[in-house]
Amino acid sequence: MDVTPRLADADADPDADGRTSARGGRRRGGRGLLSVGIVVLLLGAAGFLLVKQLGDATVYYRNADAAVRDKAELGDRRFRIQGTFVGSKRDVGNAVAFTIAFNGVKVPILHTGSEPAMFRPGIPVVAEGRWSADGTTFLSDRIDVKHSETYRAKNPGRVGNAP
Amino acid sequence: MNETTASPATRVLGLVTAAGFAALLAFALVLSPADQVQGELVRIMYVHVPTALVAFVAFGVTVAASVGYLVRRTEWWDLVAHASAEIGAVLLAATLVTGMLWGRPTWGVYWTWDARLTTTALLFVLALGYLAVRRLPVERERRTRLAAVVGLLFGPTGVVVRYATEWWNTLHQKSTITTLDPKIDGLMLFTLMLGFAVFALLYVWLMIHRFRVLFLEHRVEDLALDEAIAERRAEAASASASASATGARPPVGAAS
Numbered sequence: 001m002d003v004t005p006r007l008a009d010a011d012a013d014p015d016a017d018g019r020t021s022a023r024g025g026r027r028r029g030g031r032g033l034l035s036v037g038i039v040v041l042l043l044g045a046a047g048f049l050l051v052k053q054l055g056d057a058t059v060y061y062r063n064a065d066a067a068v069r070d071k072a073e074l075g076d077r078r079f080r081i082q083g084t085f086v087g088s089k090r091d092v093g094n095a096v097a098f099t100i101a102f103n104g105v106k107v108p109i110l111h112t113g114s115e116p117a118m119f120r121p122g123i124p125v126v127a128e129g130r131w132s133a134d135g136t137t138f139l140s141d142r143i144d145v146k147h148s149e150t151y152r153a154k155n156p157g158r159v160g161n162a163p
Numbered sequence: 164m165n166e167t168t169a170s171p172a173t174r175v176l177g178l179v180t181a182a183g184f185a186a187l188l189a190f191a192l193v194l195s196p197a198d199q200v201q202g203e204l205v206r207i208m209y210v211h212v213p214t215a216l217v218a219f220v221a222f223g224v225t226v227a228a229s230v231g232y233l234v235r236r237t238e239w240w241d242l243v244a245h246a247s248a249e250i251g252a253v254l255l256a257a258t259l260v261t262g263m264l265w266g267r268p269t270w271g272v273y274w275t276w277d278a279r280l281t282t283t284a285l286l287f288v289l290a291l292g293y294l295a296v297r298r299l300p301v302e303r304e305r306r307t308r309l310a311a312v313v314g315l316l317f318g319p320t321g322v323v324v325r326y327a328t329e330w331w332n333t334l335h336q337k338s339t340i341t342t343l344d345p346k347i348d349g350l351m352l353f354t355l356m357l358g359f360a361v362f363a364l365l366y367v368w369l370m371i372h373r374f375r376v377l378f379l380e381h382r383v384e385d386l387a388l389d390e391a392i393a394e395r396r397a398e399a400a401s402a403s404a405s406a407s408a409t410g411a412r413p414p415v416g417a418a419s
Contacts, residue, residue: 035299042292049285058331060277082332116271118200126334144270149336150346151205153196 061126064102076130081138082146083107084124100125111140118145168375176368183361190354204268211261213358214254217366221251222317229314241307244314245297246373250366252290259287270334278327279335286320
């Protein structure tokens with residue numbers, strides 16, 4: 001049953017029921033189309049996220065030990081490697097060389113590009129790049145700091161040893 | 164005539180919530196210590212984690228209320244599901260924004276497609292989709308039934324978001340407060356707990372008001388429906404009356 005308010009139909013013929021309800025239907029159809037469009041758009045976005053991104057996201061990075069173990073399989077493919085920055089860094093030309101370690105396995109990194117503000121020894125990092133041709137070094141062009149789930153007071157003395 | 168959705172109880176609750184936020188600000192910005200590694204950035208956590216957790220609770224309530232609606236088919240369950248999803252979406256948006264503001268100086272990037280962030284984006288899109296379904300211009304009962312079914316999807320999606328950091332390697336850190344000995348400073352932990360409590364109060368306060376507004380929206384919708392039916396009846400009556408007369412134009416809606 002068409003129950004669209006008839007305010008706009010004051011001039012319509014009294015017997016033109018078919019026409020007025022068709023008009024009402026069209027008006028509703030327009031709004032419906034917009035809503036369906038929005039739902040389709042959102043479903044599309046969800047599908048995109050699922051297919052395109054979740055595939056990559058499940059292997060966001062490989063830990064240093066796994067990256068060394070799978071070196072042959074990885075070849076010169078681009079991937080992310082994770083480990084804790086140990087020792088210190090030194091400049092090599094316009095690149096910076098340092099070492100990361102995970103689970104007892106150390107990997108030398110040669111990084112070209114910017115460094116995040118929190119990049120310093122003792123911090124876990126995720127570097128993006130590939131194994132060098134000889135497989136001895138990881139050549140990276142992007143570093144993200146991976147913050148741990150540990151939170152400690154900067155100056156424990158300042159606030160006392162709260163329980 | 165009462166022209167507000169407030170009641171004495173919600174006014175008290177609102178005041179308590181406001182006082183809670185004042186206390187949270189004091190603890191988060193002044194009384195709690197800076198972090199050893201992140202420094203002052205750690206303070207974003209006191210909004211980011213509580214909004215995330217309460218958003219999860221909100222979507223959980225939507226799942227439960229959707230089940231409730233599908234079983235009982237009463238308006239009460241429907242309104243609870245709708246109101247909770249709206250608040251959940253707002254809280255999740257706050258989670259995403261605060262997370263990005265923290266990510267840039269900490270990780271080095273605002274956004275990255277790791278499993279936690281990707282699934283959270285998915286949850287947010289689902290929330291927007293759910294709210295779009297709630298505005299579909301179809302019969303209320305059909306819209307409500309559809310929304311209740313879509314609302315169930317918050318369940319599995321939420322579980323995947325929650326465990327993304329455990330199941331996969333993510334740039335996002337794992338949960339801190341899951342063990343008896345959390346890896347967090349005492350005062351930081353207290354501030355975080357205060358954040359949970361305050362945002363939970365905010366959720367309850369918003370829920371009551373949003374529930375009442377949605378209830379009134381339904382009554383307005385019913386009223387418009389009754390009016391339209393009455394108009395139609397009057398129209399039909401005058402049309403048949405004029406058909407027997409000499410074809411004079413009847414004033415539409417005059418009898419309503």
